[in-house]
Amino acid sequence: MIRLERASLRYGDILGLSPTSFELPDGGGITGLLGPNGAGKSSLIQLLSGLLPPSGGEVRIFGETPFRNPAVLARIGLVPEGDRFPAGLRADRWLRMMGRLSGLEGATLDQALRRCLALTGMAERARMPFAAMSKGMRQRIRLAQALLHEPTLLILDEPFNGLDPEARLQLMDLLRGLAQGGTRVLVSSHILGEVAQLTDRILLLFRGRLLAEGSVPEIRELLDRHPVELRVGAESAVAVARWAVEQGELVSLRMEEGGAIVAVRNPRTFLPRLQDAVADGILPLRTLDPLDLNLDAVFQYLTKDHA
Amino acid sequence: MPIYAPSLPPRPSLNEGLPPALVLMRFDLRRVMRLKLGKFFGFLFVGILLILCAQLYFNHLMGSRRELADLKRATEAFLPQGARFQAQLLNGAMLLVLWLQAALVGGGLVARDTLHRIRPLIYAHPVTQADYLGAKLLFAAGLPFLIMTAYVILPWGLSLAIAGAAGPVWPTAPLRLLPAAALIALLMGAVTLGASSLAASPKAGFGWALGIVVGSAALGGVLGGALGDPSWHALGLGTLTKAWPRLLFGLEAEVALAPAIGATLLHIGLWTSIAAMRTRSGEAIL
Numbered sequence: 001m002i003r004l005e006r007a008s009l010r011y012g013d014i015l016g017l018s019p020t021s022f023e024l025p026d027g028g029g030i031t032g033l034l035g036p037n038g039a040g041k042s043s044l045i046q047l048l049s050g051l052l053p054p055s056g057g058e059v060r061i062f063g064e065t066p067f068r069n070p071a072v073l074a075r076i077g078l079v080p081e082g083d084r085f086p087a088g089l090r091a092d093r094w095l096r097m098m099g100r101l102s103g104l105e106g107a108t109l110d111q112a113l114r115r116c117l118a119l120t121g122m123a124e125r126a127r128m129p130f131a132a133m134s135k136g137m138r139q140r141i142r143l144a145q146a147l148l149h150e151p152t153l154l155i156l157d158e159p160f161n162g163l164d165p166e167a168r169l170q171l172m173d174l175l176r177g178l179a180q181g182g183t184r185v186l187v188s189s190h191i192l193g194e195v196a197q198l199t200d201r202i203l204l205l206f207r208g209r210l211l212a213e214g215s216v217p218e219i220r221e222l223l224d225r226h227p228v229e230l231r232v233g234a235e236s237a238v239a240v241a242r243w244a245v246e247q248g249e250l251v252s253l254r255m256e257e258g259g260a261i262v263a264v265r266n267p268r269t270f271l272p273r274l275q276d277a278v279a280d281g282i283l284p285l286r287t288l289d290p291l292d293l294n295l296d297a298v299f300q301y302l303t304k305d306h307a
Numbered sequence: 308m309p310i311y312a313p314s315l316p317p318r319p320s321l322n323e324g325l326p327p328a329l330v331l332m333r334f335d336l337r338r339v340m341r342l343k344l345g346k347f348f349g350f351l352f353v354g355i356l357l358i359l360c361a362q363l364y365f366n367h368l369m370g371s372r373r374e375l376a377d378l379k380r381a382t383e384a385f386l387p388q389g390a391r392f393q394a395q396l397l398n399g400a401m402l403l404v405l406w407l408q409a410a411l412v413g414g415g416l417v418a419r420d421t422l423h424r425i426r427p428l429i430y431a432h433p434v435t436q437a438d439y440l441g442a443k444l445l446f447a448a449g450l451p452f453l454i455m456t457a458y459v460i461l462p463w464g465l466s467l468a469i470a471g472a473a474g475p476v477w478p479t480a481p482l483r484l485l486p487a488a489a490l491i492a493l494l495m496g497a498v499t500l501g502a503s504s505l506a507a508s509p510k511a512g513f514g515w516a517l518g519i520v521v522g523s524a525a526l527g528g529v530l531g532g533a534l535g536d537p538s539w540h541a542l543g544l545g546t547l548t549k550a551w552p553r554l555l556f557g558l559e560a561e562v563a564l565a566p567a568i569g570a571t572l573l574h575i576g577l578w579t580s581i582a583a584m585r586t587r588s589g590e591a592i593l
Contacts, residue, residue: 049431051588068588070433078431086423089338097334101432105324145428 001026001153001184002048006057009043016043019057020210022203024186028179032195033188035205041188042081044205045157048186049078061153074102077146081157083138087131091141092117095126095148102149109148116144119174136167143171147178154178155186160194172198227251228267232274233259233287243283247273261291327434331442332449339412339450348408352454355401356461363462366475393480394552396462397455397487402548405451406495410516413447413499415509417586422508430588440586443503444579448496455488483555491548493575498544501578504585520544523574538562541570 006019017040024031035041046052047059050066050073059066066072085094092113099109117123120140130138139159146154156175160168175198179185189195195202204212212218234240240260244250249264264270267290277283324330339345420426429439459481466474502515524543531539540546541562550560550567560567 046427051427051430068435070435073431073433076431078428080424080428080431082424084423084425084428086338086419086425093334093337097330098428098432100324100330101327101429101434103324103433109324 001062002186003060004047004057005060007047007054007059008056009040009047009052010055015208016040017047018209020044021057022210022213024184026184028182028184029201030175030179030185030187030199031201031203032199033186033203033205034190034192034195035188036190038207039190039205040208041190041205042157043208045078045155045186045188048153049073049076049155074149075152077149077151077154079142079146079154079156079159081159081161083130084142085130085138088129090127090129091122091133092126094130095141095145098145099148104149112148112150116147119147120144121170135162136164139163139167139171143174151183153184153186155188157188158190159187160189160191168194227263227265229261229263229291230267231259231261231287231289231291232283232285233289235284235286239282239284243277259287327432327438328441328445331429331434331439332446335416335442335446336450344411348404348412351404352401352408352457355404356458359396359401359458359462360465363465363475364469367466367469390556390558391553392475393477393484394556394558396458396476396480397484397491397552398549401455401458402491405454405491406520406545406548408454409447409451409495409499410502410513410520412450413496414503414506414512414514414516416443416447416500416512417503417582418506418509418512421504421506426586426588436583436587440500440579440583443500443582443586444496446496447500447503448492451495452488452492455492456485459484459488484552487552487555490551490571494544494548494571497575497578497582501581504582519578538566541566542573544574547571547574 002022002024004021004023006021007017008015008019009017033041033044047054048061048066050061050069053065053067061072062075064072066076085091095113095116096109099112104112113126114123117126120143122137122140122144125133125137126141128137130141133141139162143156143159146156154175159171163171175185175187187195187198200215202212202214203210232240232244237255237258237260240262241253241255244253244260244262247264247270249266249270251263251265253263254261274283274285274288278285325333340349420429426439430436463476463478463481463484466476467478472478498519499512499516502519503509503512506512506515524545527540527542527546530542531537541550546561547567547570550562551571553560554564554567562570
């Protein structure tokens, strides 16, 4: 369905996306596009949704170039990040216009509108102006807009931003349902946990480069090779140190007042053992604070790997 | 607010409706008509049109009643019936209000999409830049043209109805007035579109449009004065729009025909090019 062959994107002198190659198969499924801000996610989305031509290489969707290609664009649904409508406008009027731009009209448009509004739970609220809608409701309208023409490829840019946990779960359910129905869903996010909840396939971007591609366990395995720093707060720093030096995963230990900072490999095996030690009363633990388990740190590790 | 499990009926057949340019234009038109601004200008234009029609009828009445002949002679100074009167159908207060309306409505056309970052979403549909720009230009020029057409056709129809071919409005007047209206509308459309594409918000678009109208007049005046050639006054958009009806009726205008043609082409070309540059899909960053 999607094939990139050394596709790159430049904005003048700035490189938005380095030559990138990957392939996504036909059929439904969810792929996560993961990376911190400025990683090149939006650049990649712009290439895939036909907004920009690649500066180099080739982008193929359904076997064709998406840029200025109505045949491809008619099969893609895009949910961009943030609001994309004048605040005073009524949602149903906006949706009708968007449906018409996709070539729907008359009874077909009415039907599509009813279906998408029901699907996103907005059937009762579609006549409200955007200004009176909550962030979650506006997100649902953006999603309804992208689903009107029943796209084969649905691209969502940071769809979970600003949503409350319940709305997040509902959106995830909806995306899973669409993927099961045969739609290929591409979700961009800068939060690893969010994407991991939703999909098994991940494209990892950093500073305009595709760093890793694979399943969540594969990428976790890649990350496990790197030490993770944990601040262990305890009544006795010596007790922490005494217990920690016996662990095979320990890479370094730094004592500080009220505890220690330990760097460990393979936190997935280390942490359950720490839990057991606390439960057995071996370790007088008060606090546990992961210092570099965020995505930025993960990318730093992977970048070092690639350097 | 539950989200229901998706059900995917057969894919709907696409390409049923209007071309994208007309869809976008219709959307903008309906939006403006619903706004208070649209209603305000609607009332204003209807008011001016009614005054014009009343003036026309009064004029006819005085011409056709002998007992009013003296009054008719006395008022000929401000109610002439020759070529100047025909050209006046597209002039004065109406053109001023029309510029204001064009700047207010047209100034926000592209700027609103820029402010709310709507263009990337539009271009992610099967819509080309030509569709987008065509829709905006069609609306920005079409609305003034429609209003001016009413100012030509209604007085003309009224004149024909009350006095036939001998009425105050020449039976052939629309043949000159409508091309003049088309040129004025194109000028207004291109300028406001260019202004709107330079702005980041509708208010700024209005400011840009007014600035261009006032600035072009100042530039024309300065160049005309410095070079000693009144042809440069054609650069002034106000002068240019006032000149076209007079030129097409063979009357003496502030600028001659050749400079008027040149300045009109320059303005339309320049401002549509700027709009085209500023609305490329490359400018529509997500």
